[in-house]
Amino acid sequence: MKNKKWLGFIFLTIFALVLSGCNFNSPDTDKGSEKEKEGTKEGDTAATVEQVLKLSASAEIPTMDSTKAHDGVAFNVLNNTNEGLYRQDENNESILALAEKHDVSEDEVVHTFTLRDTKWSNGDPVTAADFEYAWKRVMREAGAYNYMLATAGIKNAEAIMNEEMDADELGIKATGDLTLEVTLESPNPLFVTLLAFPTFLPQNQEFVEGLGDQYALEAENVLANGPFKLVSWTHEQGWVLEKNEDYWDADNVKLDKVEVIVVKEPSTGANLYETGKIDRTLLTSALVQQYADNEDFQIEKESDIIFLRFNHNHPILGNPEIRRAINMAIDRDGLTDIILQDGSTPLYGLVAGGYYFSPDQKDYREINGDINKGSIEEAKTLWENTLAEIGEKEVTVSINIADSEAHKKVAEYLQAQLEDNLPGFKLEIKAVPFAQRLEIEKAITYDISLSSWGPDYSDPMTYLDMWVTGGSANRMDYDNPKLNNLVSQAYSETDLSKRFEMLLEIEKILLVEDAAIAPLYQTGSAILKRGNIKDLVKHPSGAEFSYKWAYIEE
Template sequence: MKNKKWFGLLFFAMFALLLAGCNFNSSEKSDDGTKKSGDEKDGEVAQVLNLSAPADVPTLDSTKAHDAIAFNVLNNVNEGLYRQDESNKSVPALAEKHEMNDDKTVHTFTIRDTTWSNGDPVTAADFEYAWKRVMKENGAYNYMIATAGVKNAEAIMNGEMDAEELGIKATGDNTLEVTLESPNPLFKTLLSFATFLPQNQKFVEEMGDQYALEAENILANGPFKLVSWTQEQGWEMEKNEDYWDTDNVKLEKVNVFVVKDPSSGANLYETGKIDRVKLTSALVDQYKDDKEFENVKDSGIVFLRFNHNNPVLKNVNVRKAINMAIDRNGLTDVILKDGSTPLYGVVAESFYFSPDDKDYRELNGDFNKGTPEEAQEYWEKALAELGQKEVEVSINIADSDEMKKVAEYLQAQLEDNLPGFKLEIKAVPFAQRLEIEKAVEYDLSLSTWGPDYSDPMTYLDMWVKGSSANRMDYHNPKLDALVVAARGETDLEKRYEMLLDIEKILLEEDAAVAPLYQRGSAVLLNEKVKGLVIHPSGADMSYKWAYIEE
């Protein structure tokens, strides 16, 4: 017992030295043991926010970024035409003026007079260059530009047109014209997403393949500037005094530490080194009575991808058996205990409502919900069709504590409830898990999805053929056609029926994935931190309005 205690103290001391070595400021504890955020200077509390992230940022190139951690950084160091406000609504940002023609297919934006962090002006050409670069590079989120309905985006994705023919044009230094295929009710909402950010062409080309891989290799035009980034350790942001709305930014600095071990995160919170921490199930009971504890329902989902090229998993009865063999209540209530809830659809509950204000999840109900006995019926049918008595597959997971626990639970459930089923767990770093998925070099993959914008389509159009978010070679022409039709439908009631039907094809007809749970967060937040905005879609957080209460 003594050895364990001394080892823990030694580990924490080494971690504290590491943070000091990164030159990041940290909070302290007062003499009475209560936490205080930042250091005091001339009797005032420093406006320094300290946070943690579960992994490093793979890239900050907005044309290539495909993960929540990168989106969070980009949201706070960059600014697009629109951004999400404190109420999660998409509002004008760099767009000082937004005008439309009569049929709402031509949108003209007047760009504010503002600069990049290197002093160059932000121009309309920066938007034209960045959006076309997304299409040229076949970026992870090029389909978002098609979802926005930008003219020729679909044809460019299909290889029928060149990226230079995208319907966006700088008609002056501060005037941008965007042409849509047809009126699109989602257009303004989508513009706050990172894919639509501008880029400085000269700077990007100077950096070459090193662009956005180091702090000095990216420019800022948002509320904060990225001033340091130590791989696998963390990054530091400072207030951008040249930001057009800098008077409304109160924080002077934001430090983010990469903390993969949840216990280390809790220790850092206890000692005032960070101001907010997400708790795993092992820590919930310890902190649930703390006055700074809160349970938050998230819009993110966790699900199983099936490799539809796999000779076993391409069998629909195998997929239905796996869906029904998993007790999701046991997973959320016993294993996770963080406010997560069972999920039997791909669209989250409580965030997306029909024109007559009914919850999408309530309208479409549950798919592939069954008992172990029902699962075994599908399993026996599948084995007969395959001519096999046993099945051995592996599951690709990120090496986080949450994913490891979920995978172990799934392994036990599937091997217990499906006779002859064997599951091997392959844990890899988060970024590698994404690369394995993109290459579709897995059997099963334990995947996560956070909505990009506030509409059910953000969970639904990822399954069309060729989408970078598909990542499992699934294809149903009926689903593809319905997504295209829904994108162009301006009758909101008809459109919502289409959105319901897309999920029915995906799950009722094809059982193409296995939804597991809608994420919840058990969080400790320093009571002195105010105005930190948590978004249900797109980037997780905005620091723009946050401040430390004195």
């Protein structure tokens, strides 16, 4: 992310990424009001039961500092204990939150926010200066998601990242206690949606600087201004959130408490669920059969994808027809239905299905359809013909995978499929620790790599801009100037219909023209979830959960 060559792409790249079910209505329309009125009616029936939600998390919270957080666990807690100008609703649209009014200049460059009269959990008022301080601190300390401010198009953010300007020159200033002015480099249709991301949260300067390097490392060393407060945090074991009675919309928060236990093994999670210690848990494929008939068993579709990267410098894999044959030779239905059994679904495209829609509400995946889907016979014929053209009879390559149980199962399945369906093909499996797999990818010292990608934001660009030349997520030396140009055009296109057509075409260049990667499946989650848990909102990108509207039904 800090590579200056990549910064030009990353700022516009992620510019489209956050679109997450984007709200393209007027920015000063508060969509939350209608939803909240509906929730109040449901909450009346829930008042007679104990409103305590018991959940699990896969890991410890690394930090509660929103300027430094860069992982899903932290984002989830921050999203529920803090609030920015906007937040995601149940449709993953950005709705006005701490801002009660949002005015935009005629040229759409200057955005003025009027804040609600709210306070931090220590009694201090939340002010516009808290936003100015926090956003400039992100840039000053080069936080993990500092590029997000450039992505949002905030004036001077990219220059600050390039060390050409000082963080104090960021285009944000408090013009009053409750008035915040943000200046953009140019109009940005995604700006509103980006503001729901945790990096844009405010911070209380006196509190932060008073604690120094101890800030955000313990429950007593953080402040809340959102629906809940972090009241206890036992490291590596769990944490507890309680309803924040001082939250501006506390009347629409039904839960009194959220208790979270760190659970690293799925079997442990299942045991905790059976004993009533948690209300929701993930299951691995090994546990699916055991619980498939349980009334609480559910399958949830996810937005993450699993795919094969190819080293485009490889003498054989550098051939697009070889890659296309490998792609077509894999029975994805067998992989998802027999090997995984966790709700994952076959994928014949780069962009996940069911989350990303055109301005007229058509699913991206359905529009572009299944790409490079063919029969085993077609794959075999293409393979043999291409080998003959390049003068080869046998091919031996290796696949780089993480040494997890899931990756090993997938790799063994791919090995059997490719060696059975492509004459002369030999696949060697090289399992390494997850972190090492990433380093091997970054160095492009692999033949094929089993990779995953989870969207930062709910927009097709989160999958598509990965492949620009020299991009940090490319990791296979793929290079197509036509794709680069189209990605660049899509970043600045404000006509949403034209932009969506560009996004469709980018995937076709990558997969139809170049067969650059081999998509395998869109992930799913097999879970146990109690039936009386209502309105627990799960987001496909950004923070995973919003507890604000959840309640326990009697």
